[in-house]
Amino acid sequence: MKLFWLLSATVFLAVGEGYGQTHKEKHNPFVSAVFGKAFAVSKQNPDLAPQKLDQNDSVVYQVPYSLVTSKDSFLEIKYESFAQSYTMRMGQSTGVEFRKNSKFYIFQGSILLAGLGEMSWSLESNVSKVELTGSGTLIAEVIPVGFKVLILEGSFSTLTSVEDSSLESGDLVLLTGEKGKPSQKIKIELPLLLSTSRLINHFPDPLITQSRLISAAQVQVLRMKSKYNAFIGGVSEDRQLRIWKVPSSEKGDK
Secondary structure, eight states: OHHHHHHHHHHHHHHHHHHHHHHHHTSOOEEEEEESOEEEEESSOTTSOOEEOOTTOBOOSOSSEEEEEOTTOEEEEEEOOSSOOEEEEEOTTOEEEEEETTEEEEEESEEEEEEEEEEEEEEEOSSOEEEEEEEEEEEEEEETTEEEEEEEEEEEEETTSSSOOEEETTEEEEEETTTTEEOOOEEOOHHHHHHHOHHHHSSSSOOTTHHHHHHHHHHHHHHHHHHEEEEEEEEOTTSOEEEEEEEOOTTOOO
């Protein structure tokens, strides 16, 4: 009889643990880092006082809800599940409404999104809506005419735009208008950005895509070296080395 009860208890605990693991997948995102002041605001119950967010907090509200950072404040949240995991970092004075797992309405400010697997990000503002599908890391900033999007690593396509566009590491593009029409792409120097952007290096733990970020920057440097010949031009008055980059010409000098 004791053996029967022991086996029954073991099965009950195993089932309970399995339920807990399954239930854990559905938890709201949790706060993995916060600097300054950040809050969660319920849209379903606007009379509720904003929830001040601290390290390791989970957002207690159901969607839709908003996350807001104050001036000189930064927030990192993580969503983890077997099917889909991602990290979002919010810059200072940023407001984001979470409508679904990967659908966000951005009132103002900038966000960083990083995921290892294939993701479909839906970003909306008061003047524009875009959908980015792909795998990698990107920064999106709200501007008066839509969004400014920078691909840090990986590749994405803009599915909801009137002109579908493929975006790769280092591409900076404006997505404007109601359907997120893409502008001409501009290449950004990734090594400089990785060393200066606070959305990348202001947090204690590296991004889940950190190794891919470094690889993308290294690849860009190698491509630049193959495209340009660098000539030393002396030393400036402030003792900074001058480098003149001259494009190589297959046809020779004219």
